[in-house]
Amino acid sequence: MLVTSSADKAADVKTAPVFAMSDGRVSMDGRLILRGIDLTVRPGEVVAVLGSNGSGKSTLIRALLGLVPLSGGATKLYGAAPAKFREWWRIGYVPQRLSVGGGVPATVREVVSSGRISRQSRFRPTSAADREAVTRALAAVDLSDLAGHPVRALSGGQQQRVLIARALAGEPDTFVLDEPTAGVDAESQRLLAGTLGALIGEGKTVLLVAHELGPIEPLITRAVVLREGCVVHDGAPPPAVGVHALPGHDHVHPHAEEPAEGHLRGWHLAEGSQS
Numbered sequence: 001m002l003v004t005s006s007a008d009k010a011a012d013v014k015t016a017p018v019f020a021m022s023d024g025r026v027s028m029d030g031r032l033i034l035r036g037i038d039l040t041v042r043p044g045e046v047v048a049v050l051g052s053n054g055s056g057k058s059t060l061i062r063a064l065l066g067l068v069p070l071s072g073g074a075t076k077l078y079g080a081a082p083a084k085f086r087e088w089w090r091i092g093y094v095p096q097r098l099s100v101g102g103g104v105p106a107t108v109r110e111v112v113s114s115g116r117i118s119r120q121s122r123f124r125p126t127s128a129a130d131r132e133a134v135t136r137a138l139a140a141v142d143l144s145d146l147a148g149h150p151v152r153a154l155s156g157g158q159q160q161r162v163l164i165a166r167a168l169a170g171e172p173d174t175f176v177l178d179e180p181t182a183g184v185d186a187e188s189q190r191l192l193a194g195t196l197g198a199l200i201g202e203g204k205t206v207l208l209v210a211h212e213l214g215p216i217e218p219l220i221t222r223a224v225v226l227r228e229g230c231v232v233h234d235g236a237p238p239p240a241v242g243v244h245a246l247p248g249h250d251h252v253h254p255h256a257e258e259p260a261e262g263h264l265r266g267w268h269l270a271e272g273s274q275s
Helices: 006-015 057-064 108-119 128-140 156-169 186-201 214-219 262-267
Strands: 019-028 031-041 046-050 072-077 091-094 174-178 205-210 222-227 230-235
Touching: 019 057, 031 057, 031 230, 046 057, 057 072, 057 174, 057 205, 091 156, 108 128, 108 156, 128 156, 156 174, 156 186, 186 205, 186 214, 205 214
Parallel strands: 046 205, 046 222, 091 174, 174 205
Antiparallel strands: 019 031, 019 072, 222 230
């Protein structure tokens, strides 16, 4: 009988794919959005999902996270189906836009603090470690001076940095970012590149969706290019991977607000309350 040691199990956890999708398909309103997707992302990789608007980029990462149901195929997170995955603290998800609707205004610090929820138990009050993690996250995106400001008073680029800080506060192993540079100012893009560079230096896994990479481009080690819901390239980033490298470019960023459901609800907040 083969006995697996605890050391072997620990090694398996470190080398197991973060994401693994096989023959993934997604249908919406009778239309096939993704078809035959085979994708594996391993620890430490920096992967950009690229393609023109409507190619299925955001749908793909939401399907990988279990936010969009598959109509065929299978996907796993750290070896488990999304519905059975329990270690959500390992994933830091940054959606396209922060929802800042009506209600009691939430401050920047309150929204960033919500990134600690997946690391807290129901009965454990906020700890010094939680507060320190939030302070570090705010500093990393240069928002310390705005910590007490309501998020709805910030610019689009600043709100995007709030979302990134919220993910940072959770201290995850993997960061998933949906169009982090779209529609934000050059300074915010520069800060994002610096923050991601530091995370990559720590061995973090990064999966991001982009229409154009901008200052993030030098950090990418692998590109997955989609066209009409199919993978047409998976490998080294194509030369000049920005606007001119992608077929059918149409520079449109609708920023549709897509509320997260189920296990990721805490990552889509409206004025500081879980949606």
